[in-house]
Amino acid sequence: xxxxxxxxxxxxxxxxxxxxxxxxxxxxxxxxxxxxxxxxxxxxxxxxxxxxxxxxxxxxxxxxxxxxxxxxxxxxxxxxxxxxxxxxxxxxxxxxx
Amino acid sequence: xxxxxxxxxxxxxxxxxxxxxxxxxxxxxxxxxxxxxxxxxxxxxxxxxxxxxxxxxxxxxxxxxxxxxxxxxxxxxxxxxxxxxxxxxxxxxxxxxxxxxxxxxxxxxx
Numbered sequence: 001x002x003x004x005x006x007x008x009x010x011x012x013x014x015x016x017x018x019x020x021x022x023x024x025x026x027x028x029x030x031x032x033x034x035x036x037x038x039x040x041x042x043x044x045x046x047x048x049x050x051x052x053x054x055x056x057x058x059x060x061x062x063x064x065x066x067x068x069x070x071x072x073x074x075x076x077x078x079x080x081x082x083x084x085x086x087x088x089x090x091x092x093x094x095x096x097x
Numbered sequence: 098x099x100x101x102x103x104x105x106x107x108x109x110x111x112x113x114x115x116x117x118x119x120x121x122x123x124x125x126x127x128x129x130x131x132x133x134x135x136x137x138x139x140x141x142x143x144x145x146x147x148x149x150x151x152x153x154x155x156x157x158x159x160x161x162x163x164x165x166x167x168x169x170x171x172x173x174x175x176x177x178x179x180x181x182x183x184x185x186x187x188x189x190x191x192x193x194x195x196x197x198x199x200x201x202x203x204x205x206x207x
Protein backbone atom coordinates (compact mmCIF):
# COMPACT_ATOMS: atom_id res chain seq x y z
CA UNK A 1 0.00 0.00 0.00
CA UNK A 2 2.63 2.42 1.01
CA UNK A 3 4.82 2.17 -2.02
CA UNK A 4 2.49 3.05 -4.86
CA UNK A 5 4.09 6.40 -5.45
CA UNK A 6 7.79 6.75 -5.35
CA UNK A 7 7.86 10.46 -5.83
CA UNK A 8 8.27 12.77 -2.91
CA UNK A 9 4.64 13.73 -3.18
CA UNK A 10 2.76 11.47 -0.79
CA UNK A 11 -0.11 13.78 -0.17
CA UNK A 12 -1.30 16.80 -2.10
CA UNK A 13 0.08 19.32 0.33
CA UNK A 14 3.57 17.93 -0.32
CA UNK A 15 3.33 19.61 -3.69
CA UNK A 16 3.03 22.90 -1.85
CA UNK A 17 5.77 22.02 0.56
CA UNK A 18 8.14 21.37 -2.29
CA UNK A 19 7.36 24.82 -3.60
CA UNK A 20 8.48 26.71 -0.53
CA UNK A 21 10.75 29.59 -1.45
CA UNK A 22 9.84 29.16 -5.08
CA UNK A 23 7.68 31.33 -7.22
CA UNK A 24 4.24 29.84 -7.57
CA UNK A 25 1.07 30.54 -9.42
CA UNK A 26 -2.14 30.74 -7.42
CA UNK A 27 -5.60 30.85 -8.90
CA UNK A 28 -8.13 32.44 -6.62
CA UNK A 29 -11.86 32.82 -6.63
CA UNK A 30 -13.39 35.83 -8.33
CA UNK A 31 -10.99 35.73 -11.26
CA UNK A 32 -7.87 36.63 -9.39
CA UNK A 33 -4.45 35.22 -9.99
CA UNK A 34 -1.26 35.63 -8.07
CA UNK A 35 2.35 34.97 -8.85
CA UNK A 36 4.82 35.23 -6.05
CA UNK A 37 7.39 33.58 -3.90
CA UNK A 38 5.91 31.21 -1.36
CA UNK A 39 7.27 31.99 2.07
CA UNK A 40 4.87 30.02 4.24
CA UNK A 41 1.61 28.11 4.13
CA UNK A 42 -0.58 26.01 6.36
CA UNK A 43 -3.13 23.24 6.01
CA UNK A 44 -5.85 25.71 5.05
CA UNK A 45 -3.70 27.00 2.23
CA UNK A 46 -3.32 30.29 4.00
CA UNK A 47 -0.16 31.58 2.42
CA UNK A 48 2.44 34.26 2.75
CA UNK A 49 3.61 35.36 -0.65
CA UNK A 50 6.38 37.78 -1.38
CA UNK A 51 7.04 39.94 -4.40
CA UNK A 52 3.55 39.29 -5.68
CA UNK A 53 1.95 40.18 -8.95
CA UNK A 54 -1.83 40.14 -8.73
CA UNK A 55 -3.85 39.86 -11.88
CA UNK A 56 -7.54 40.65 -11.72
CA UNK A 57 -9.65 39.76 -14.73
CA UNK A 58 -12.91 41.59 -15.22
CA UNK A 59 -15.48 41.18 -17.94
CA UNK A 60 -17.60 44.14 -18.89
CA UNK A 61 -20.41 44.31 -21.37
CA UNK A 62 -20.19 47.15 -23.82
CA UNK A 63 -23.34 49.27 -23.53
CA UNK A 64 -23.84 49.66 -27.24
CA UNK A 65 -22.45 46.61 -28.92
CA UNK A 66 -23.03 44.21 -26.03
CA UNK A 67 -19.61 42.82 -26.66
CA UNK A 68 -17.72 41.37 -23.78
CA UNK A 69 -14.68 43.36 -22.87
CA UNK A 70 -12.13 41.40 -20.90
CA UNK A 71 -9.81 43.54 -18.87
CA UNK A 72 -6.86 42.44 -16.83
CA UNK A 73 -5.56 44.67 -14.12
CA UNK A 74 -2.15 44.01 -12.67
CA UNK A 75 -0.62 45.30 -9.51
CA UNK A 76 2.48 44.50 -7.57
CA UNK A 77 2.41 43.79 -3.85
CA UNK A 78 5.60 43.29 -1.86
CA UNK A 79 4.02 40.99 0.71
CA UNK A 80 0.67 39.32 0.85
CA UNK A 81 -1.22 37.13 3.26
CA UNK A 82 -3.69 35.00 1.33
CA UNK A 83 -6.59 33.44 3.15
CA UNK A 84 -6.83 29.81 2.17
CA UNK A 85 -10.52 29.62 1.47
CA UNK A 86 -10.14 31.75 -1.63
CA UNK A 87 -7.66 29.41 -3.23
CA UNK A 88 -8.74 27.26 -6.15
CA UNK A 89 -5.47 26.04 -7.58
CA UNK A 90 -1.79 26.25 -6.81
CA UNK A 91 0.82 25.45 -9.38
CA UNK A 92 4.49 25.21 -8.54
CA UNK A 93 7.16 26.16 -11.02
CA UNK A 94 7.82 23.56 -13.66
CA UNK A 95 9.91 20.75 -12.32
CA UNK A 96 11.10 17.64 -14.04
CA UNK A 97 9.02 14.75 -12.84
CA UNK B 98 -26.81 -13.86 4.59
CA UNK B 99 -23.80 -11.90 3.66
CA UNK B 100 -24.18 -8.18 3.86
CA UNK B 101 -21.86 -7.25 1.03
CA UNK B 102 -23.75 -7.28 -2.20
CA UNK B 103 -20.72 -6.59 -4.34
CA UNK B 104 -17.93 -8.52 -2.80
CA UNK B 105 -16.22 -9.04 -6.10
CA UNK B 106 -15.88 -5.36 -6.75
CA UNK B 107 -12.62 -3.80 -5.77
CA UNK B 108 -14.25 -0.49 -5.02
CA UNK B 109 -16.52 -0.55 -2.00
CA UNK B 110 -16.58 2.91 -0.62
CA UNK B 111 -15.91 6.33 -2.07
CA UNK B 112 -12.63 6.36 -0.23
CA UNK B 113 -11.66 3.06 -1.80
CA UNK B 114 -12.45 4.48 -5.18
CA UNK B 115 -10.27 7.47 -4.53
CA UNK B 116 -7.44 5.23 -3.43
CA UNK B 117 -7.80 3.14 -6.54
CA UNK B 118 -7.50 6.01 -8.98
CA UNK B 119 -4.17 7.38 -7.86
CA UNK B 120 -1.87 7.62 -10.81
CA UNK B 121 -4.74 7.37 -13.23
CA UNK B 122 -5.95 9.91 -15.72
CA UNK B 123 -8.88 11.81 -14.32
CA UNK B 124 -11.34 14.55 -14.96
CA UNK B 125 -11.83 16.85 -12.06
CA UNK B 126 -14.76 19.16 -12.18
CA UNK B 127 -14.95 22.11 -9.88
CA UNK B 128 -17.98 23.67 -8.28
CA UNK B 129 -17.49 26.75 -10.36
CA UNK B 130 -18.14 24.57 -13.36
CA UNK B 131 -14.46 24.21 -13.94
CA UNK B 132 -13.34 20.84 -15.22
CA UNK B 133 -9.92 19.42 -14.76
CA UNK B 134 -9.58 16.24 -16.65
CA UNK B 135 -6.76 13.90 -16.72
CA UNK B 136 -5.14 11.72 -19.22
CA UNK B 137 -1.60 12.01 -20.28
CA UNK B 138 -2.27 12.87 -23.86
CA UNK B 139 -5.90 12.63 -24.72
CA UNK B 140 -8.65 15.00 -24.00
CA UNK B 141 -12.22 13.98 -23.94
CA UNK B 142 -14.79 16.37 -25.06
CA UNK B 143 -17.00 17.34 -22.26
CA UNK B 144 -20.43 18.71 -22.26
CA UNK B 145 -21.19 20.96 -19.42
CA UNK B 146 -24.12 23.06 -18.52
CA UNK B 147 -22.21 25.33 -16.26
CA UNK B 148 -21.29 28.86 -16.96
CA UNK B 149 -17.61 28.20 -17.17
CA UNK B 150 -15.95 24.92 -17.70
CA UNK B 151 -12.36 24.31 -16.94
CA UNK B 152 -11.21 20.92 -17.99
CA UNK B 153 -7.78 19.70 -17.34
CA UNK B 154 -6.03 16.80 -18.84
CA UNK B 155 -4.04 15.45 -15.99
CA UNK B 156 -2.78 12.47 -14.10
CA UNK B 157 -3.88 12.19 -10.56
CA UNK B 158 -0.81 12.12 -8.38
CA UNK B 159 -2.55 11.91 -5.05
CA UNK B 160 -5.33 13.18 -2.91
CA UNK B 161 -6.20 13.38 0.74
CA UNK B 162 -9.19 13.33 3.02
CA UNK B 163 -10.16 16.85 2.13
CA UNK B 164 -10.18 15.89 -1.52
CA UNK B 165 -7.23 18.14 -2.08
CA UNK B 166 -5.75 16.89 -5.30
CA UNK B 167 -2.26 16.88 -6.74
CA UNK B 168 -2.14 16.41 -10.47
CA UNK B 169 0.44 16.14 -13.18
CA UNK B 170 0.27 17.22 -16.80
CA UNK B 171 -2.74 19.29 -16.01
CA UNK B 172 -4.67 21.12 -18.66
CA UNK B 173 -7.38 23.56 -17.84
CA UNK B 174 -10.38 23.93 -20.07
CA UNK B 175 -12.94 26.66 -19.90
CA UNK B 176 -16.06 26.04 -21.92
CA UNK B 177 -14.28 23.28 -23.73
CA UNK B 178 -11.38 25.48 -24.69
CA UNK B 179 -7.87 24.91 -23.49
CA UNK B 180 -6.95 27.87 -21.35
CA UNK B 181 -3.91 26.81 -19.42
CA UNK B 182 -1.40 24.10 -18.81
CA UNK B 183 0.35 23.30 -15.58
CA UNK B 184 3.10 20.80 -15.06
CA UNK B 185 1.92 20.17 -11.54
CA UNK B 186 -1.17 21.49 -9.94
CA UNK B 187 -2.73 21.43 -6.53
CA UNK B 188 -6.46 21.86 -6.28
CA UNK B 189 -8.01 22.78 -2.97
CA UNK B 190 -10.58 20.14 -2.11
CA UNK B 191 -13.48 22.42 -1.34
CA UNK B 192 -13.69 23.40 -5.00
CA UNK B 193 -14.14 19.85 -6.22
CA UNK B 194 -17.52 18.82 -7.57
CA UNK B 195 -16.46 15.41 -8.79
CA UNK B 196 -13.51 13.29 -9.78
CA UNK B 197 -13.93 10.97 -12.68
CA UNK B 198 -11.60 8.53 -14.33
CA UNK B 199 -11.21 8.72 -18.05
CA UNK B 200 -10.82 5.22 -19.34
CA UNK B 201 -11.59 5.92 -22.93
CA UNK B 202 -8.58 6.25 -25.12
CA UNK B 203 -9.90 8.78 -27.55
CA UNK B 204 -13.03 10.72 -27.82
CA UNK B 205 -14.50 13.47 -29.82
CA UNK B 206 -11.88 16.13 -30.20
CA UNK B 207 -12.22 18.80 -27.63
